[in-house]
Amino acid sequence: MPEQDPLRARFAAYRGDLTDRIDGPGPDAARRTLRRRRRATVATGALAVTLVVAPIAAVAALRDAAPPGPPAATPTAGPTWSPSPEPSPDASRSPSAPTAPDGRITGRQLRAVALDLPAWAGRSCADTTRVTLLPAATTEVDRPYLISVTHGDVDADGATETLALLGCRIGEASAKQVVAFDRDAAGRIVTLGRVARTHEKGDGGFEDVRAVAVAGGKVRIQVADIQPCCSIPAYWARQQWRTYGWDGERFTQTAGPTTWGRDSRLTDLAISAGPLVLEPADQLGRRRGTVTVTVTNRGSVDADRVAFHELERVGTPDGGDWDRCESARRRSDWPPCLTDGVPAGERRSWTFRFRVEPEGPGADVSARVVHHSADHRYWPDLAPGDNQIDLRVDG
Numbered sequence: 001m002p003e004q005d006p007l008r009a010r011f012a013a014y015r016g017d018l019t020d021r022i023d024g025p026g027p028d029a030a031r032r033t034l035r036r037r038r039r040a041t042v043a044t045g046a047l048a049v050t051l052v053v054a055p056i057a058a059v060a061a062l063r064d065a066a067p068p069g070p071p072a073a074t075p076t077a078g079p080t081w082s083p084s085p086e087p088s089p090d091a092s093r094s095p096s097a098p099t100a101p102d103g104r105i106t107g108r109q110l111r112a113v114a115l116d117l118p119a120w121a122g123r124s125c126a127d128t129t130r131v132t133l134l135p136a137a138t139t140e141v142d143r144p145y146l147i148s149v150t151h152g153d154v155d156a157d158g159a160t161e162t163l164a165l166l167g168c169r170i171g172e173a174s175a176k177q178v179v180a181f182d183r184d185a186a187g188r189i190v191t192l193g194r195v196a197r198t199h200e201k202g203d204g205g206f207e208d209v210r211a212v213a214v215a216g217g218k219v220r221i222q223v224a225d226i227q228p229c230c231s232i233p234a235y236w237a238r239q240q241w242r243t244y245g246w247d248g249e250r251f252t253q254t255a256g257p258t259t260w261g262r263d264s265r266l267t268d269l270a271i272s273a274g275p276l277v278l279e280p281a282d283q284l285g286r287r288r289g290t291v292t293v294t295v296t297n298r299g300s301v302d303a304d305r306v307a308f309h310e311l312e313r314v315g316t317p318d319g320g321d322w323d324r325c326e327s328a329r330r331r332s333d334w335p336p337c338l339t340d341g342v343p344a345g346e347r348r349s350w351t352f353r354f355r356v357e358p359e360g361p362g363a364d365v366s367a368r369v370v371h372h373s374a375d376h377r378y379w380p381d382l383a384p385g386d387n388q389i390d391l392r393v394d395g
Contacts, residue, residue, distance in 0.1 A: 100159035103182035105189060107149045110164060110181065111135070117144060117166070118194035120175050125168035133166065144168050147176070152214025154180060154192075155246045161192060163212050163219060172229040175199055176209045178221055180251070195219050195244045195251045198227075203259040210239060218254065219244045225260050235377060238263065266379055267299030267344065269306065270386040271369040276314060278356060278395030285358030289315055291391060293367050296347040299382060303342045305372035307335035308350070314361045314391070315354035322352055338372060366390045 114130040125142055134145040147165040154161050162181045167174040177197035184190050198207055208227035213220045221244065224237040242256035276291040291314070297303055305326075325337035342348050354361075368388040371379045381387050 100157035101183040101185060101187065102159055103161040103192075104151050105149070105162040105181055105183070107146055107164075110149065110162070110189070111146055113189055115181075115189065116191050118177065118179060118191070118197070120168055120177065120199075121197050122175065122199035125175065136167070138169070141169050141171070148212065150212050150214060152219075153217055154214060154219055155182075156217055163195065163214065165209055165212050173207075173227050178209060178212055178219070180219075180246075193246075193250050196221055196223070196242070196253075198223075203261070206240075206260075208237065217245070219251065220256075233377070236380065262382070265301065265373075266382050267297060267301035267303055267371055268382040269303060269342065269369050269371055270296045270298055270383075271367060271389050272296070273367055273389050273391055275394040276361065276365065276391045278360075278393065280395075281358065287356045287360075287395070288318065289354040289356045289361070289395075290320070290351060291354075291367070292349055292351045293369075293389075294347055294349040295342050295369050297342040297344050300344050302344050303371045304374040305338055305341045305376075307370045307372050307378065308337040308339070308352075309335055309368040309370060310366045310388070311352060312336040314352075314365050315356035318353045318355040320353035321350040324350070335370065335372075335378075338376075341372075361393060363393065364390070365393070 111133045114132055117128040117131050119128055125144055128144075131144055134140060134143050136145055136147050138145045145167050147167050149165075150163045151160050152163070153159060154163070159182075164179050164181060165176065166179055167176050175198050178195040180192035180195060182190055182192045196209070198209065199205060206223035206225055208224040209221060210224055211222040220241055222239055222241050224239050226232065226237040228234040228237060238260065240257045240260075242258075243254050244251045245254040271293060273291060273293040276289055279288040281287045291311075293308070295306055321339070322337065324339045326339065337352075339350065340348070366388055370387070371381060373379065
């Protein structure tokens with residue numbers, strides 16, 4: 001009898017034991033046990049499938065789905081956001097920003113080219129087209145000449161312009177105007193415009209330009225109501241500073257006085273006189289003459305002193321109120337008689353005596369009164385028509 005395989009023997013014993021375990025309790029118990037084990041196996045298999053399939057499905061979903069958005073939240077009112085305005089580019093630093101031409105022009109350069117000038121007021125200067133300026137020392141008349149230049153930015157373009165004071169001589173006096181010049185993109189000198197000129201009509205007009213300056217982008221001009229010439233003293237002139245600005249097309253006055261008004265230094269004197277009475281002649285044919293003159297101050301300014309002119313043509317002073325006249329000084333313009341003044345609203349009289357030569361004073365003798373101040377300056381009258389009177393001769 002062959003030797004039995006130990007492994008087979010063990011397997012057979014195990015199978016027999018397992019059969020006894022399954023069948024031992026009876027068929028009903030076996031079936032209940034089997035059903036319970038099947039349900040557990042199904043459940044366990046389902047759970048295993050779920051555990052294996054779910055991660056695979058999740059990975060596939062993650063591969064195919066769009067990126068997840070933020071978690072949903074209940075909307076709430078929040079601050080409104082708007083972007084901050086970007087800073088404006090600095091034109092001065094931008095390589096493409098246009099640069100205004102430099103309009104600084106010297107007097108020599110102005111005189112070296114032909115210029116187009118604005119018209120002159122009340123004067124017959126030469127043609128204003130293609131004019132070459134003469135130097136200030138010129139004695140030629142009716143020809144524009146250059147007095148001075150100054151510089152500054154007057155049109156707010158960031159570059160310098162040139163302000164030229166021009167004159168046009170007529171006799172001893174000159175018409176004047178201030179003209180602005182600039183350069184174009186090609187560097188040529190061009191006329192920007194006239195700032196102001198003399199001899200405009202009306203109370204705002206002026207006869208002289210004393211100075212030109214640039215401050216704060218504005219042109220400041222010192223003007224005078226009188227241009228001293230022809231024996232007119234400089235102290236008669238009144239000065240004002242007027243300011244002008246460029247409006248994009250022309251210069252207009254923007255500040256300063258616009259009119260002159262009445263000169264507060266002046267008054268209104270009027271003279272009247274009785275007849276020049278001549279006495280009978282002496283053995284040499286000479287006669288004594290006497291005349292009384294009266295001065296009324298119709299103005300609001302005291303006349304500190306008054307002077308009488310033309311009376312010296314009557315004859316040689318010979319007493320009376322000649323003694324009230326101030327002694328003549330070593331001045332060529334000293335009047336024949338400078339005497340006491342006349343306060344505003346008052347009148348005063350003087351009686352003058354003369355020694356008249358045989359040929360007599362003639363028929364055209366007169367008397368003229370002039371207002372003088374305490375510092376011996378003489379002044380024009382507000383109404384000069386009544387400052388002189390012809391003398392009627394009796395005898």
